[in-house]
Amino acid sequence: MSGVQSSSVPPGAQEYGGDEISALVLDPGYSSVRAGFAGEDVPKSVVPSHYGTIGPLDSPEVKYIFGDNSIHTPLPNLHIHNPMSKDGTVEDWDTATKLWEYAITSRLTNFKASNPAMNGLNDPPENGGNVEADIEASGEGEKPLEDNPLLMTETGWNSGKSRERSIEVAMENWGCPAFWLARNGVCVAFAGGKASALVVDVGVMRSPLAGNFISQQLRILFSTSNPQIPLIPHYLVASKTPVDAGAPAVATYRQFDTSIHDSFRRLEEERVLQEFKESVVQVWQGPGRLNSGQQGTTNEEVVKSWPGRPFEMPDGWNQVFGGERFRVSEGMWDAKMALTDPENPAPPQSQTIPALIQASLAAVDVDIRPHLLANVVITGGTSLLYGFTDRLNSELTQMFPGPRVRLSAPGNTAERRFASWIGGSILGSLGAFHQMWVSKKEYEEHGAGIVEKRCK
Numbered sequence: 001m002s003g004v005q006s007s008s009v010p011p012g013a014q015e016y017g018g019d020e021i022s023a024l025v026l027d028p029g030y031s032s033v034r035a036g037f038a039g040e041d042v043p044k045s046v047v048p049s050h051y052g053t054i055g056p057l058d059s060p061e062v063k064y065i066f067g068d069n070s071i072h073t074p075l076p077n078l079h080i081h082n083p084m085s086k087d088g089t090v091e092d093w094d095t096a097t098k099l100w101e102y103a104i105t106s107r108l109t110n111f112k113a114s115n116p117a118m119n120g121l122n123d124p125p126e127n128g129g130n131v132e133a134d135i136e137a138s139g140e141g142e143k144p145l146e147d148n149p150l151l152m153t154e155t156g157w158n159s160g161k162s163r164e165r166s167i168e169v170a171m172e173n174w175g176c177p178a179f180w181l182a183r184n185g186v187c188v189a190f191a192g193g194k195a196s197a198l199v200v201d202v203g204v205m206r207s208p209l210a211g212n213f214i215s216q217q218l219r220i221l222f223s224t225s226n227p228q229i230p231l232i233p234h235y236l237v238a239s240k241t242p243v244d245a246g247a248p249a250v251a252t253y254r255q256f257d258t259s260i261h262d263s264f265r266r267l268e269e270e271r272v273l274q275e276f277k278e279s280v281v282q283v284w285q286g287p288g289r290l291n292s293g294q295q296g297t298t299n300e301e302v303v304k305s306w307p308g309r310p311f312e313m314p315d316g317w318n319q320v321f322g323g324e325r326f327r328v329s330e331g332m333w334d335a336k337m338a339l340t341d342p343e344n345p346a347p348p349q350s351q352t353i354p355a356l357i358q359a360s361l362a363a364v365d366v367d368i369r370p371h372l373l374a375n376v377v378i379t380g381g382t383s384l385l386y387g388f389t390d391r392l393n394s395e396l397t398q399m400f401p402g403p404r405v406r407l408s409a410p411g412n413t414a415e416r417r418f419a420s421w422i423g424g425s426i427l428g429s430l431g432a433f434h435q436m437w438v439s440k441k442e443y444e445e446h447g448a449g450i451v452e453k454r455c456k
Contacts, residue, residue, distance in 0.1 A: 038428030045107030143175025164448035178437035187423030233268030240316035283387035286394030
């Protein structure tokens with residue numbers, strides 16, 4: 001009789017080929033932090049990278065708020081931040097450490113949080129609470145991951161100092177007995193069953209034409225439409241009345257005693273834009289570009305005759321979107337088609353997806369290119385846009401007509417979004433890989449610099 005495995009219980013030793021090890025995999029990114037046990041199919045803990053603070057950041061009484069539910073509650077003086085930069089590297093290490101620890105200790109519940117006076121995950125003591133008693137209760141010298149090796153992912157352009165800081169956090173703050181730092185691209189290739197591959201990761205970072213680009217294009221579309229399309233987040237709507245398509249919204253809006261910070265509203269607007277992207281936005285599948293065509297008719301004019309897709313805003317305003325749903329994504333392929341305004345000029349053509357792929361292939365030996373084109377792995381949330389895979393195949397076939405182009409794009413949403421974590425899970429569960437860990441003893445002997453020598 002099989003039982004349901006708790007998220008706080010690591011997989012059995014048999015899943016590691018007899019090696020008794022409970023390795024953890026941590027995959028931090030700009031959008032979310034993924035954590036779980038090596039050997040599992042999906043991360044058990046997925047926490048937003050955005051977090052909230054109440055009070056001045058330089059004050060010892062500042063309150064940190066982590067978690068999907070907490071940061072979406074409109075609270076007085078709540079400010080939203082992100083410890084990661086949009087290129088996937090850490091900007092605020094102190095907060096990033098707290099966020100990652102929260103992702104592990106809050107969801108993988110058999111772990112214990114570190115010293116409550118040091119990790120920032122607890123509210124300040126009220127009415128003269130005895131912090132020293134809390135410290136004693138937590139156990140002297142206890143570390144949250146002292147029994148678990150940690151495999152952590154990183155971007156391919158991570159700096160040497162950031163890599164050293166990663167192992168310092170794992171060894172010093174969390175007490176990990178072993179550590180490994182793996183490149184995102186390598187992990188994605190592993191998740192796709194490839195020893196080597198051309199990885200096309202379309203997330204929310206690095207290139208200006210990633211997920212945030214689609215959000216920016218939608219904001220321009222909404223603001224330049226006639227009449228303007230209202231972008232009202234969910235938290236502002238108390239009640240609404242159904243209206244006809246294109247008619248003004250009839251809704252009752254919430255009033256707050258204190259003003260809500262702009263950073264919170266922007267975060268909530270992004271949630272609405274995410275819903276719009278998932279249900280409406282579409283990629284022109286090809287062949288050719290959206291502004292090209294045959295017999296004097298462009299593809300953009302053709303898609304206008306196709307059935308539209310409806311969308312309703314949180315306040316009840318609704319509309320059926322036709323050709324414009326293709327236009328907001330076309331800038332990823334053709335910079336000239338990007339929507340612009342004074343604050344958001346057109347991106348450079350060199351940053352479009354076809355140009356980036358062409359530049360990547362130009363950087364490798366010509367004999368390797370056919371192999372890479374036959375092993376193209378697609379990952380990232382933005383790659384889930386309807387028609388994305390077909391368009392990429394069309395673009396690659398047009399740019400490289402000789403070699404055979406084969407795309408690997410999992411249809412499962414979780415596999416596409418969490419490919420980096422899944423690859424790390426596979427890597428960390430291999431019996432042969434256990435000989436490669438950087439041990440605590442090696443770290444103490446050689447210092448943080450060992451990560452540059454070992455994790456390449």
